[in-house]
Amino acid sequence: MRLCATGRPVRRIWTVELRPQPGGPVMLCPHCPPASGALHSEAAARPAVVAHLAGHARRDALPVHLRTCQCQERGCPWHPRHRGCSGRIALVLTRESGGRLWRLADACTACAQATAHSAVVPEAASGPALELPRRCESRQKKRRNRGTAPSPVVRIREMLSYLAAALPPEVVADARLLAVQCALRATGSGQLMLPVGLLRGMRMAQQQGPWQALEKAGWLVRLPRPHPPTDICRIAAQLLDATVLTQAPGRAGRTQAAHAALRLTSHPALRELSASEQLVGLTLATHSCPNTIKGVIEAERIGRVCAVPPDGLAATLDRLVTAQAARSWSYDLGSEDITWSLGHVLADWSNHPLPHHDVPSG
Structure with a gap:
């Protein structure tokens, strides 16, 4: 039949x-x-x-x-x-x-x-789901997310990859670091309330350039403060495509990934480096092979993710070695790949991107 x-x-x-x-x-x-x-x-x-x-x-x-x-x-x-x-x-x-x-x-x-x-x-969790009683639904969701939610390293890597395609090449590194925080911290509808203290930690509290670059790219728009202002310690914004691209399972997990990215770029070894060098360091840490200190990526791709021109990539990697964020790096002329070994700063972070007390219990 x-x-x-x-x-x-x-x-x-x-x-x-x-x-x-x-x-x-x-x-x-x-x-x-x-x-x-x-x-x-x-x-x-x-x-x-x-x-x-x-x-x-x-x-x-x-x-x-x-x-x-x-x-x-x-x-x-x-x-x-x-x-x-x-x-x-x-x-x-x-x-x-x-x-x-x-x-x-x-x-x-x-x-x-x-x-x-x-x-x-980054995708939303999809697929067929069983119809559960209301009293069991939240418990089943927690169990499901506990086993399937991506790690902070994976979330950051996917967000960097997305931003490489979503933002024009002229958007520079400091705006991309800000975009990582905005995308990971936004609500499902794309609304964002970013604390001024967080921007101060990123050394962007007084900078308008990163915000203006993201607005010019049509990626977000800052919202006016109410009169009188009800919260002067936060900056409100609307991500114009956040309903599509920030829906990886669990907002709490995305926020933890944002904390992890900020923790790395704020490390004393990277804090004094430029935004471009911090972004390259974050990219190396999130693109390394699991459970190792080594990684490999196409030179063109890392330049696109980090908005670094080809003639500036070598100098950037050299400064990361000087800062002990990377042990060594090399370029293969045949495959046009960049190969690296992480220094102790990035290696410790890639194995433990969050402090123990920040890891969710369930």
Whole structure:
């Protein structure tokens, strides 16, 4: 007897084109009716594009065990040849043609790393769930999250990867460090109340440049304080795409990851370094191989994540060695990879990103 599958196949690759028009770019999606109006600028279009693609991903949700690498399914046309598909399947956001074409698709870790101008998008917990009695629901959620929630190191690494694709290349390191804190500390709706004391610890309490860079990129907008101000010790902001990209399970876990990132960049060995050097140090610590002090990453990729030009990367890595944040580093001309060994500062942090008393009990 022949079985007949009548269900609609779930699409796991979506694209959006930004087509230039006199009044501003128009967003075109092959799966949706044409947009009714133009977007004012390319920077303003970025959040709209990401939100649109994420809407497709939510509507076409698929259990993790049924998802496949869409790049491999098409013969891996999105990147140069590499050693083969491997690693977990994740949603990967890719920007092509100078930002005119955006793609969101399932891809394996190997393909995601080999694809230029791409980033892994932090995802919400998805998949079928049992209908539970109300009194048992919260207990079951805690048990489920305890075993599946990503570690602070993984959360920071994925957020750095996302910001590499979501922010324009001209957004410099101090704005990216601020964006990491904003994205990890925001609510599910993208609202943010950032303490001034935290900004003082980051040495950004009196700086307007990082905020202005993120606003210019269309990534967030600062909110005016009420009159009279009810809380003068906090800065309010709205992340324009936070409802899509800060939904990794558990806001408490994301906040702990933000604390961990701040703890590393505030360490005495890194505190006196520049924002660019702190960001590279954070990237090395979060991209090292698990349970080791060594790591390897493409030079182009680390430059893109940290907004460091190629001619400045070597000097930045040398200063991290001088500060004992890294023991050594080398560059392979053949593979164009950067290989490093962590110094005791980054090695201790990568093994214990949070102090013992900050680790959740359940």
